[in-house]
Amino acid sequence: MVLGNLTPAATQHDRPAFDVFQGFALCAVLSSLETTGALDVLVRDGGWDGLAADGEEPLAAELLRYLTERGMVCHRDGRYELTPLAEAVRADIGYLVWLCGGYGVPLRSIGEFLTGALSYGGDIGRDGRGVAVGSALVGARDLVPPARELLDGVGIDHVVDLGCGNARFLLSVCRAADAGGLGLDVNADACAEARREIDAAGAGDRIAVRCADAGALDGIPELARTDLVIAFFLLHEILADGRPALVGYLRNLAGRLPDGAHLLVAEVSPDPARPAGGHLFNPEFTLVHAMMRQRLMDESGWRETFADGGFELVRAVHPRMPGSLLMLARKGA
Numbered sequence: 001m002v003l004g005n006l007t008p009a010a011t012q013h014d015r016p017a018f019d020v021f022q023g024f025a026l027c028a029v030l031s032s033l034e035t036t037g038a039l040d041v042l043v044r045d046g047g048w049d050g051l052a053a054d055g056e057e058p059l060a061a062e063l064l065r066y067l068t069e070r071g072m073v074c075h076r077d078g079r080y081e082l083t084p085l086a087e088a089v090r091a092d093i094g095y096l097v098w099l100c101g102g103y104g105v106p107l108r109s110i111g112e113f114l115t116g117a118l119s120y121g122g123d124i125g126r127d128g129r130g131v132a133v134g135s136a137l138v139g140a141r142d143l144v145p146p147a148r149e150l151l152d153g154v155g156i157d158h159v160v161d162l163g164c165g166n167a168r169f170l171l172s173v174c175r176a177a178d179a180g181g182l183g184l185d186v187n188a189d190a191c192a193e194a195r196r197e198i199d200a201a202g203a204g205d206r207i208a209v210r211c212a213d214a215g216a217l218d219g220i221p222e223l224a225r226t227d228l229v230i231a232f233f234l235l236h237e238i239l240a241d242g243r244p245a246l247v248g249y250l251r252n253l254a255g256r257l258p259d260g261a262h263l264l265v266a267e268v269s270p271d272p273a274r275p276a277g278g279h280l281f282n283p284e285f286t287l288v289h290a291m292m293r294q295r296l297m298d299e300s301g302w303r304e305t306f307a308d309g310g311f312e313l314v315r316a317v318h319p320r321m322p323g324s325l326l327m328l329a330r331k332g333a
């Protein structure tokens with residue numbers, strides 16, 4: 001394993017279970033330290049003196065010892081700092097937050113889902129906040145720059161983001177285009193994050209958040225004056241009900257939008273070999289979605305589905321996010 005090869009404590013060994021063991025623990029620890037802001041504090045203060053709750057000082061010391069042993073921090077001039085390895089891991093921390101923070105709990109029960117002892121969604125579900133925050137961290141680095149390029153030259157007055165998560169991308173598009181917007185998410189925790197982000201940006205007067213099912217287009221009258229719909233990692237949720245359901249949804253959406261409106265979609269291809277780099281991420285991404293009874297489609301599948309649904313695929317690019325597809329479609333004539 002790459003991590004096992006990089007950490008200073010690693011030795012060549014013939015017990016690969018411990019690579020998995022270490023990866024699990026580091027994924028859980030780093031993802032939690034990121035989302036609580038503890039990593040930011042560590043970088044800023046060189047320690048957690050002001051952060052640890054009363055009585056938790058021994059835990060702070062133990063965490064720093066653990067992170068040192070696993071090559072994530074080093075102690076220099078009286079301060080703890082991230083090692084180059086930790087900086088490299090942190091650059092992709094969104095993937096860890098998405099996996100561990102968003103899907104860590106249900107993944108631990110995947111055997112019970114298999115045997116029917118428990119059901120996904122009924123007994124155990126994902127953590128909406130972890131999914132929203134992790135997705136936004138992934139997107140900021142790996143999706144936003146190519147998405148902004150794709151939107152270059154597209155006239156935007158009003159944006160609807162279906163499955164907006166914490167709405168950071170919606171905010172950045174609205175800001176760049178000086179446009180108004182609506183973010184829709186079915187998960188109450190994601191909506192709370194989105195409202196917090198929008199208020200913090202002082203954009204509450206032009207961007208609204210609605211906690212609702214994006215499947216119910218009747219509930220979005222704003223579509224009639226919307227020139228850009230964003231659907232990042234949302235349409236495969238509709239595809240879970242079958243391709244005809246997705247085609248029907250797209251037809252319904254196209255029928256409600258003004259002529260010339262655009263649809264910007266991000267998805268992940270199920271094929272680990274295409275686009276390049278997919279093997280880093282696709283097997284886990286595809287498995288997590290299979291756990292939720294969702295399946296993924298490759299680029300040619302999307303092209304055909306858009307066409308059947310009343311949209312023409314204008315451009316598709318493969319962003320830095322391993323295996324991902326970013327597609328700009330336009331309402332067909």
Ligand SMILES: C[S@@+](CC[C@H](N)C(=O)[O-])C[C@H]1O[C@@H](n2cnc3c(N)ncnc32)[C@H](O)[C@@H]1O
Pocket residue numbers: 128131132135136139162163164165166167169184185186187190212213214215231232233234237
């Ligand atoms: C993977 S996250 C992506 C979040 C955001 N679009 C981004 O790229 O950062 C998918 C989001 O879609 C939301 N979602 C899933 N099904 C939905 C539905 N039927 N209606 C509205 N939101 C939905 C989830 O709650 C989640 O926040």
